[in-house]
Amino acid sequence: MEPVVVVRYSEIGLKGKNRGYFEKKLIDNIRKIARPPEISKRYGRIIIRLKNMSFLEIKERLKYVFGIQNFSYAYAVSHDIDEIKEAVKKLLSLNIKGKKTFKVQTKRSFKEFPMTSNELSAYIGAYVLEEFDNLNVDVHNPDITVGIEIKEKEAFIFVGKERLYGGLPVGVSGKAILLLSGGIDSPVAGWYMLKRGLKLETLSFLSPPFTSEKSVKKILDLADVLSKYTPDTLRTHIVPFTEVQQYIKSNVPDRYSLIIQRRSMIRIANKLSKKRKASAIITGENIAQVASQTLSNLRTIEDVSDIPILRPLIGFEKLDIIEKAKEIETYGISILPYIDSCVAFAPKNPATKSSIGELKEIEQKLDKLFELEEKVFNKMESYTLGRES
Template sequence: MKELILLKCGELALKGLNRRTFEEVLMKNCRRRLETLGNFKIRSAQSTIYVEPENEEIDIDEAVDRLSRVFGVAALTRAAIVEKDFAKIRAAAPGYLREALEGARTFKVEAKRSDKTFPMKSPEICMEMGAALLEAYPRLTVDVHHPDVTVYVEIREVAAYLHTDQLHGAGGLPVGTSGRAMLLISGGIDSPVAGWMMAKRGLEVMAVHFVSPPYTSEFALEKVRTLCKKMSAWCGRVRLVVVPFTEIQEAIRDNCPEDIFTVVMRRMMMKIAARIARENGCGALVTGESLAQVASQTLDALACTDVASDLPVLRPVIGMDKDEIVRIANKIDTFETSILPYEDCCTVFTPRHPKTKPRLGYVLEAESRLDAEAMLACATENTRMETIG
């Protein structure tokens, strides 16, 4: 029996006159996610996107799995395509729904008749389909309040569709509809989660990572590449910018008070990231900072680093505790990679007693001892970019 995948758009339905623009981006993102599986016919109608394989050899289970991680999809289900003839719909249902119904004790039928020319009304469809399924599976009983399985019959403009309960999708907005932002990715737990959260709100995510050889190893960079690959399963392709940072960190160590090493380092990272972001059409920076999690993430420290960037700094995990962040990291499969013991440059020259309430004047005076502009220009000019996913 021929099948397709029905995608429900959720929040996109609230976009009014702009809805079609959002749907077009969502369909483009779906095509990209499925392009290595084969050819699909993708169209939208009535707040639903239809994803139809063009040949039977396509792995539809894998297609469902990939589409479940596309932002903008609120719910999805695989469904049988049946001619709009109730006798044919009734005949197809017991066989197509066998796997779901054989493991159930109770069920109900819901009908949606978008094509008002169809001769049967929704209550009649439900009653007749329920009778057919009870005849095929006599041990079942009907429970309209808390059924084990809900059977859906949708009569739409082109065909009828049979399916059972929908899967939850990724939700949010299609990536690319809210602009582009630059994620400062360290290799820890928090920053991939922050990138994922902003992609869910429609941002296309680029990433910037700072390396400090010989203090950091190639393994640390490979860890970040793996994190970007795992993020790409949700966010689409991720462009990763790798920035050499050794010279700047050594200059900070040699010229600045130890208690503000980290704050000055973060300011330098912000300045470099903002330059690269502007060059690549990004409208904001994204970080994984959580308020008061470490000394460099107190209000005073964040105030000192914020003024180093002329772009907005988005911190989606700012009010979350570690357990909440870890829960999302496990969901998006980044946690086990994030805890691999390969240190990134944020751990280089860590102060023994970091200042938790740095004052901007004190930080700027220390920073003035550096030839900051020359170092920033050198670091920016010697970046390398790679596309992951």
């Protein structure tokens, strides 16, 4: 009887000829993030042999691996019926507290096993009733389900399944640049794009001396949380944006200053994307949440980008974003009172409507804008975060 973890995936199983690539990437990511003693793909499952590692330790690590639908603590046993019974009894003894009903569900892919799936389920069910007086059968809505999978060379016995986030393994969908502010939304946006298999680098804009070293630490702490979901390191870039903002503040009508700032940020993000071979930009923008995020202004801002801008939170309720931020443990960092560049130079009455033509006309009169964007880009500081740093 060997303790193992049976790992299952759903969306990857729907892939066609490239399914093997996704499976290999998921196994590689589990190796790097969860660091199991032994892992292999067998019988359409990923099997982790625990050896001397505790289940609680591997369970805590697996929650950071995207691509896993659910997993079970299990025993790998031989086809011997007495060994199967022993594993069932041991697992139920560990999980029976507060449970009143059960069912047994068997999948027999190895057809040479002497019992059918239904026969084995009935046999083990009768055994459980004998061993546990407080349990009754309920095949429709049981408190606990005993799972038995009969494979060619061994059987896996487990109780229940622990659900994870699903999604795709990080790295299978390419690379994108996340515009990471110190707010609540952008870390959550990055989390959702990691879940869709994107590898991330982050880009932040600060305004020294109006923003302090505490703002830098805040950005790095947020990026560090996201790095836990990546199999490798996460590169974080911080641009000192003050000169650009001061120039815009002095030369642009106040109501348009924030939109021009955002267009500058997107141009700089495009520079970084080209340098770092990223194919998209991610933002935490949410339709009509603030003045710069009206449909009109979003269109005006994205006009300067040569690559797609992904907005995973565009239709979310703010409360849903907050709940997710709390769940992934970025909320407590995001609400720290250390401002980012947008707050430092926010206009009093920002425009809620703008046109591309009007903004281009304003920028044509800003002789030094593009030069300053290049200057601050060259002053960018980069950090490496994550498990290999």
